Amino acid sequence: MAKKKKREPEAQSSEEQEPQNEAKKTELNNGDSHRKKKTKKKDQKEDGNEAKEIPTVSIAVPGSIINNAQSFELATRLAGQIARAATIFRIDEVVVFDNKSNSENSSSIAAQDNLDEDESGAAFLIRILNYLETPQYLRKALFPRHNSLRFVGLLPPLDAPHHLRKHEWAPFREGVTLKEKSPNSLGTLVNVGLHKNVIIDQVLAPGTRVTVAMGTDRNLDTESLHQVVSSSKPREEAGIYWGYKVRYASNLSSVLKECPYKGGYDHLIGTSEHGSIVKSSDLVIPTFKHLLIAFGGLAGLEESIEEDTNLKVKDAWELFGSYLNTCPHQGSRTIRTEEAIFISLQYFQEPISRAMERI
Numbered sequence: 001m002a003k004k005k006k007r008e009p010e011a012q013s014s015e016e017q018e019p020q021n022e023a024k025k026t027e028l029n030n031g032d033s034h035r036k037k038k039t040k041k042k043d044q045k046e047d048g049n050e051a052k053e054i055p056t057v058s059i060a061v062p063g064s065i066i067n068n069a070q071s072f073e074l075a076t077r078l079a080g081q082i083a084r085a086a087t088i089f090r091i092d093e094v095v096v097f098d099n100k101s102n103s104e105n106s107s108s109i110a111a112q113d114n115l116d117e118d119e120s121g122a123a124f125l126i127r128i129l130n131y132l133e134t135p136q137y138l139r140k141a142l143f144p145r146h147n148s149l150r151f152v153g154l155l156p157p158l159d160a161p162h163h164l165r166k167h168e169w170a171p172f173r174e175g176v177t178l179k180e181k182s183p184n185s186l187g188t189l190v191n192v193g194l195h196k197n198v199i200i201d202q203v204l205a206p207g208t209r210v211t212v213a214m215g216t217d218r219n220l221d222t223e224s225l226h227q228v229v230s231s232s233k234p235r236e237e238a239g240i241y242w243g244y245k246v247r248y249a250s251n252l253s254s255v256l257k258e259c260p261y262k263g264g265y266d267h268l269i270g271t272s273e274h275g276s277i278v279k280s281s282d283l284v285i286p287t288f289k290h291l292l293i294a295f296g297g298l299a300g301l302e303e304s305i306e307e308d309t310n311l312k313v314k315d316a317w318e319l320f321g322s323y324l325n326t327c328p329h330q331g332s333r334t335i336r337t338e339e340a341i342f343i344s345l346q347y348f349q350e351p352i353s354r355a356m357e358r359i
Contacts (some may be wrong), residue, residue, distance in 0.1 A: 054236055055356055056290050058093035058265065059086065059345075060255045062297035062304065063122025065337045072118075073151045079128035080155035081338040086129075087158045089345040090241045093260070094129055095292075096122050097249040099307045122248060124148050129246045134174075134209075135163045137193035141176045142209060161240050166193060172234045172242075173214055179206040187225050194220060201225040211242075252301075253310035255294070265292040270301050270320035271344050273335070277328045280347045285322070285355040293348065294320070295337050 061082060069075035086094050098120075119127065127148050132155065134142055143149065157163065162174050175192035177200075182189045187199040192212055198220065200212060211234070213227045234240040249255040259265050267288040285291070294301060301316055313319050326344040327335055335343070 056092040060294040066121030076151040083132040196220040275323040275325040
């Protein structure tokens with residue numbers, strides 16, 4: 001199969017590449033002031049005044065891959081493969097995007113596809129991904145019966161660290177708030193998957209998913225209040241992978257523009273058979289706070305870029321900091337997106353680890 005001429009990858013180091021959101025600030029400063037800024041930041045870290053920010057890794061996946069599935073069951077299995085890959089490789093965020101010319105947020109998608117009937121590919125994929133990420137003991141409360149979920153019982157469990165069994169104790173557990181009144185009027189009863197419900201220190205509406213700090217006291221007979229914490233707390237405090245978040249983007253530009261992280265993604269990687277061929281051991285990913293790895297659909301990322309009228313650039317090499325072929329010399333004419341995700345995330349494991357070590 002004829003390949004497009006590949007551009008030679010530029011040699012880059014973590015010191016030469018600055019995050020995109022910092023680059024603009026750097027242009028306004030001279031070299032001396034920039035060095036002073038770096039020194040000040042270093043001193044703050046040494047004094048303990050600034051908490052170390054944990055970097056995140058996101059993947060962007062086209063919802064159109066669901067439409068190519070030959071049956072409803074195969075579509076469900078495809079979604080399950082993506083969920084497994086995201087969990088195995090500790091992905092923090094999965095962005096499901098369409099190729100629409102106009103911007104459309106996730107709430108409108110939810111309203112449009114909330115009926116118990118066949119959904120769009122993106123909405124279907126989002127529902128399955130969210131369902132599988134949720135601990136089993138919470139699914140009945142958080143997911144009403146839906147046509148799109150009829151084959152989820154065939155999928156292998158994610159068995160993520162926050163999918164705890166009833167007999168397991170952990171410093172944190174996922175829970176759902178209940179309708180039953182708490183003995184303590186200042187709190188709310190929460191099902192955290194144990195033999196007894198716990199009471200949290202807030203009054204919340206029933207059916208709300210929360211992350212609960214369990215502490216060290218395993219005696220649930222007491223009516224002590226437990227604290228609701230951010231879902232990022234388990235990773236920040238204990239280094240425990242706590243599942244992935246899922247969001248919808250109407251197009252590739254919305255993937256970038258609607259990034260939930262402060263400052264946006266500071267390094268973008270695109271994957272394509274037309275990308276540069278670099279050995280995983282030779283690949284240098286610059287130090288990052290929020291990394292995004294994008295995957296294309298049937299026609300690749302090139303089509304998503306061309307159809308997105310909001311993008312100022314129409315060349316994938318200009319949009320992405322790195323544009324890579326993670327599976328060169330392929331024996332099949334095509335690599336399916338769900339296959340490319342597994343191949344690529346394995347390929348990026350060592351380069352990402354090396355980048356994180358430099359933080």
